[in-house]
Amino acid sequence: MEKLQTSELDIFRNFIKKKGLRYTPEREIILREIFNIHDHFDVDELYLRLRNKGHRISKASIYRTIPLLIECGLVQEVYHEDGHMHYExxxxxxxxxxxxxxxxRRVEEFRDERLEEVSREYAEKYGIEVKMSRFEILGYCANCKGKEEG
Known part of the structure; x- marks a missing residue:
């Protein structure tokens, strides 16, 4: 039998309740829009997407909601660029x-099971609990590397 996955809305509702906070319509709209974005985004982009759909949600509400979404494991910071953080x-x-x-500034995603092994080994070695790990390689893509060498 296939295990049913808990929805992101249910996870967030339960998390908010445990923290003793109110689950507001604004928070739900922000969460739903984030899960409609299938790429990295920043607060300005999210704000414009919400405004274009007729939602009157302030940037302050977005800035207050994102740390909650990160803390409950639904969203993560990806990288800092041009003075602001990008998320997914x-x-x-x-x-x-x-x-x-x-x-x-192109960003490419990749998977490698060794990254999970590093987190697991580190947790075992130091007796910690890893909630999230983030790995990023900075350098020059093949196209830009060719320009640098030329």
């Missing part, structure tokens, strides 16, 4: 890492 939703997705080109 991770719930229901395979763990992955990122390569970021320092020249053209």
């Amino acid at each position: 939703h991770i719930y229901g997705h395979e763990p992955h890492a990122h390569f970021r080109c320092l020249s053209c």
